[in-house]
Amino acid sequence: MSLSNTSITEAMIIRENTISCIEYISTISGFCVVTISTPLRLLSLGYAIDYFSSSSAACKILTLIVMWARAQYAWFIALACVDRFLCSSSSTKLRALSSVRFASYSIPFAVLIVGLTFSHILFYYEIAFPKQLCSALRRVYQTFIGIWLLIAYSVGPPIIMLSFGLGTIQHIRQSIRRTGTNPNPHLIQNQQQQQQQRRSKKTDRQLIQMMFVQCIVFILTASLPAIQYIYTSARTNLIIDYLQAAKDSAFNYVSGFISLTKFFMEFNLQDHHDFSINNIIPKLEPSLRTIRQRRWRENQRHKFDSxxxxxxxxxxxxxxxxxxxxxxxxxxxxxxxxxxxxxxxxxxxxxxxxxxxxxxxxxxxxxxxxxxxxxx
Incomplete structure (x- = not known):
């Protein structure tokens, strides 16, 4: 999915659009998560090669890269929702913020902020002996990192997606009312306007459903690592047998793999309805009109020659x-x-x-x- 999104976005005419820039960067971050985290986990489980525990520096840097890329992907999707909210606003000041120039500043700023929020990993992650595992040694920090992941990664971005997504739909409804208002209120709307309103309501309902489904799926899949950290910190001082240790290890690996599924099931509702197609068609319309005229003239010439x-x-x-x-x-x-x-x-x-x-x-x-x- 990430490779197809990257190739499609790079081939699109709308690469100069802000939503294209943001989603292109988010696709790259999601691709980095999949290509880095998945091979490392497969090597650890299948071949007992754990690069995280090879050294203290590798433990800190690799953990920071994986968590940083995951959170960065989520916040890029949230930033795309904010951009759609600004672009669909009736205020000229808000629409001015939805520009490629503004995106060129907001994207590095978002990368810097997310990186700083996870920089504490460099100070608290170490290799735990004798198990040779890269983890947070302090119990208080394990609880903190679990709660921090819930706020900064699992719940925070979906809430922003939902809030600004609903605001975008509201802006679209207001623009339809402004453009479709009948100047004479005593005249009955014709059948075409009624059909357009029904289609608009149906599309809005589908967008809201997609938005809720996307947010719920994101929260459920992204919350598992945070729950695993909180669960591990709560059982640090408990003495467990080998069976319970195997269960905890299985829960750790399963939650890690499930948290990666959202990168394969990506569907971004903020551009599937009104923005991608409506941005592409106006730019292609002159070329399509020329092609239609050329084909019509060729058909007429063939008829004449026959x-x-x-x-x-x-x-x-x-x-x-x-x-x-x-x-x-x-x-x-x-x-x-x-x-x-x-x-x-x-x-x-x-x-x-x-x-x-x-x-x-x-x-x-x-x-x-x-x-x-x-x-x-």
């Missing part, structure tokens, strides 16, 4: 009506501004005038005997 008998517009001279089909076809091909469908009696049913200007080609059609024309 006629075996073609006659010129003027039918006053009967001698001109006996021209060969190849000569008439060549005359029409030489004129790039007129193309049409001609039947066996030589009546042009539809003529297409191609007006070139401003870098785009606009096609107009008019019927024989009719002054009106249609803009293609």
């Amino acid at each position: 006629n075996q008998i073609t006659l010129p517009l003027s039918t006053t001279d009967n001698s001109e009506s006996n021209l060969s089909s190849s000569t008439s076809s060549q005359n029409f091909e030489d004129n790039p501004f007129i193309s049409g469908d001609v039947d066996a009696v030589g009546v042009i049913h539809e003529q297409h005038l191609v007006c070139v200007g401003g870098g785009l080609q606009n096609d107009y059609s008019f019927n024989e005997g009719d002054d009106s024309y249609d803009d293609k």
